[in-house]
Amino acid sequence: MNVLRITFFCILLSMVSCNTKEKVKEEITETKETTEQESKFKYWNWMTVGNKKSDSAYTVHFNKLKSNGIDAVLMNTGADPKLLNRLTPLAKAAGLEVHAWMFTTNRPGDSIALQHPDWYMVSRSGKSCFDERPYVNYYQWLSPSHPDARKHILSLVEGLAKVEGVSSVHLDYIRYPDVYLPIGLLPKYDLKQEEELPDFDFDYSDASVEKFIKLHHKDPREMKNPAIDIEWKNFRLNEIKSLVDEAYTIVHKHNKKLSAAVFPYPEMADHMVRQRWDKWSIDMVLPMIYYNFYNEELDWIGYATQQGVKDLEGKQVELHTGLYTPKLTPIGLKSAIQLAKDNGASGVAFFDDYTLTDKQFEIIKNSKE
Template structure:
């Protein structure tokens, strides 16, 4: 996203372990398990999720206390960021299942801050139109360490991490986050905080112009993006980058399904907006469920915008076997606003809602969430 705050980037934003691959199980049947895997008393199995980040230095007792709160308050699923650590994830699965929670392996995908393997390969990192590499000059914030989605080595590294998490027993899905390019446009509500004005595609925030990307594009289209006067209006160049992200998603889908899991993703509010802001066209992906981060606060929008964006995403997914679960940003949200946010999501076709993030939910907000158990 932008030079947003760290919590915002933690967005950037499902079922018992399947024992058969997608080749042996029809896609529709695999996707249906997203909704049907957990028995609840909620109307129409409207699913409740939250994102949370795990520190391996914490004790099992502290995780048990956290997960117990989620289970007792009616959540069905948790998306756990273990920074790509399959051992920590395996440790947390039985603790979560003790409280009847599905576990989803949430990982920063294209943005890889603190990745010790990637850091040994400066050439893996995305390069901006003005020649700045995310390796040593990340855009917006220091932890914006975006890898190139075209380069073979960086792609294989990312897919290897996905493979490792997808093999953890008891995990329901691999959850893609930061599955995009760095923000070409920040959410409008964040611009003043960073003293930015973005009315056109600025070179500093336009990725990726590394030699591998531009050479591959030139080979196909007989023109070099580095020579463009206005790259924003070249549709082949835009589509090339959209498809590079899509190809990683498609490979992740294959990996997760071969390991008996499904694929889920945190995405920008609706496809047309995601396309414009971060070169992410998620309605064209192979993915079992999306959790669009419809964080109205970041866009200076009212609560009813959550319904608008949900409806738009649902419409764009029509005819595809992909569920949509609306992401809600709970900090500073009043009880009445939370009630309305959930209503807006549900009444506009969402299969569930996910709250960002678990530790930020207040006692008053938990009362609203618990009330969903007996509508």
């Protein structure tokens, strides 16, 4: 009888031991997975580069970014693959991912495009971006409906995609000019925009209108109120979408990814700049959630992030929240990063134009620990 009892307790102890080991193993695995998920939260930095600085100066800056928690740089080389090819190895040696940032439909000072006035978008009031630009002088928008303008844009995409070591081609200004400016910027231009104004409603170029007429058998230039014509609006959304989709095919042919800087969330982007980015073929979006531009409060970063994440549900697309750091205090920056994390972002991207302070860098670095 005692032998039976001893045997029973041995079996019981063995089962408890096994269960405990399995539980510990599960907890370790779960902790490891959680840690890995947290470590994947990426920190990006938009930066413009040029040929004037030395390699050593860029190396110092890249090392500074990396040592302060930055994982990836979005480098604007003016779509110059030679400059990108020069700087990519330096950034990668510092431990940074490199993403080739380019202006897409807005091509200010593009020497090739400027030889072709018919490539440019035209407003409803008949003003061409070739010589009469909306808002600011660097708004020189090419029409995605002009086949040669489109071919030119995509050739620039491919040139950047061919550079060894680049992780993605990053499309900026992949849209139409602002139909509506962010409300916080209107006083700067002494504007009221309570409807679609003719000077800011694009693209009434011949290439665009002729393409639309072939599809829908009506001329937007003859519409009494083109703002309420859904086909006309949808046509322009689809012109941008098809351009992005073509870029996606090109960069993936070169084993690169496609990313884009976009307006805060799809419905808002649709309304303001004819940009419906939740319908694009794309790998990563970096919505520029610059809350102060819209006279919103800090927690709007969380709202806009969550809205974008929801609109991307079921798609293999990462969303990384873009933050405008010149207007963020260190405490505000800390809160902004947490709001992005809490609302489903895969990372945060800082637009600082080399103005991040030591205190802001400290916040960024500490938020990763």
